[in-house]
Amino acid sequence: MTRLPRIGLVVNPVAGLGGRVGLGGTDGSERPRVALSLGARPLAGARAAATLGELTLRLGELAGVGRPRHVPILVVTAAGSLGADSVASAGLPARVVYAAEDGRDTSAADTAAAVRAVVGEGVDLLLFAGGDGTARDVLAALGDAPCPVLGVPTGVKMHSAVFAVSPRAAGEVAAAWVSRKGAVRLRDAEVMDRDEDALSEGRVTSRLFGWLPVPDVPVRVQQRKTGSTVTALGAVGGIAADVAERVGDGLLVLGPGSTTRAVAAALGADATLTGVDVLSLRSGQRPRVVARDVAEDTLLALGPAWIALSPIGGQGFLLGRGNQQISPRVLRAAGGRDHLLVLCTEQKLSALGGRPLLLDTGDDALDAELSGHIPVITGSRRTSLYRLAT
Known part of the structure; x- marks a missing residue:
């Protein structure tokens, strides 16, 4: 038998x-x-x-x-x-x-x-x-x-x-x-x-x-996370300037990570390293930290906001690893892909070797909506079209 x-x-x-x-x-x-x-x-x-x-x-x-x-x-x-x-x-x-x-x-x-x-x-x-x-x-x-x-x-x-x-x-x-x-x-x-x-x-x-x-099934099994690298101040400053221009007067939700924390510092705010923070941006003013290390319910109560994320080094995950507070409900309430800002230096992006940025929100329909090519902010008024996939 x-x-x-x-x-x-x-x-x-x-x-x-x-x-x-x-x-x-x-x-x-x-x-x-x-x-x-x-x-x-x-x-x-x-x-x-x-x-x-x-x-x-x-x-x-x-x-x-x-x-x-x-x-x-x-x-x-x-x-x-x-x-x-x-x-x-x-x-x-x-x-x-x-x-x-x-x-x-x-x-x-x-x-x-x-x-x-x-x-x-x-x-x-x-x-x-x-x-x-x-x-x-x-x-x-x-x-x-x-x-x-x-x-x-x-x-x-x-x-x-x-x-x-x-x-x-x-x-x-x-x-x-x-x-x-x-x-x-x-x-x-x-x-x-x-x-x-x-x-x-x-x-x-x-x-x-x-x-x-x-x-060993390529693309379906993830890579290990690589450690954070020293990021050029000029690149981070350019990304921060681009984010400020896009958000204007409004709320900015910052996902965790060394890149987003460096962008917050370039804007003039002190963000947490592993949490999700909320900044209030006003033209000509120093950003104000509205909430620090927040949960999903706080984000849902915010109202309209921009969401800024940076992929995990080496792995390429944008959603579903370490930022589950930014849930499918939060993403939809914020306006989905139209209010999603992807921040990444050219060095970090090139290290992925052409592998896509990854999504694992737990909501198959939302992952499908978000998939496809999206602008990645790599500097002041500099973007690269890069693929999001599951």
Whole structure:
């Protein structure tokens, strides 16, 4: 009898909780509770289910079947929110091999135990839904005997190169791996996490913790984040002048990052490095910081505003990594692409090597609306048309 392909799934149910409420992550035991008290909604399970939906769609097309339950695949997972709930949402049967103790919150220890139990079943690929902290837990759990893995991006910051560019892309990669195993090679991908010491010095950079084997499917698996570089003052000053001219008298929402912070400084304002800030611009006046390190609800209450973002160095992500406060609702309320300013020095743009700027807002319709070529402000009255894609 032919052995069914086995996909493992482990979900960190609190991954990404802190994004839209401005917490910057949910590492530790207290942040998830704080995020929930602020109105955060869990998203990891739904994003994992979207991955499985895309996986079964792709495999179903290859197998010539129309219903997910008829797709020839076995999903091995953990109980409840650690995986089985997502499998059920995707309409698939599951083999549950781990359950957390009843009556307590899940933890990093549960993630590690679930990973070991799932991998012990001999899975062909382990999907894990989370962020960089979850990737570190997976790395530690696998130890010296790693199996092929792929991250479903559900966290706030995902600097590691073990993640697909979106949940649906993860499904595409998983289908390619199990259906054409001999044609898709593995590569060792970096497990990274934010360097808190560098952050305290005003730099956004990452620390390397190790490597995990990931199916090498170009464009669908993300690159690692590269550290911030010294930006020419002239370029930043020119970008700032162009932004001020475009915004005129109005509100400017600044996404996180070293480029946007440098632009704020050139305008005469002190912005945070990892948060989302709001500036009030008036012709001939010094900008005023209206709100600092804000959450989605504050942005929704602002009214009309311009949104200025800079892509993540090396990865090219414009939306969906570290700036989830700027949600689909916020983007639509601001006017979508018409009020979106993309800021990037020519040096940072050229380092992408022609790869597109990436979108992962969690709203497929909005991602489609935003996709296509968009002007990127690279200096004073200097723009480059560059492609946005998912």
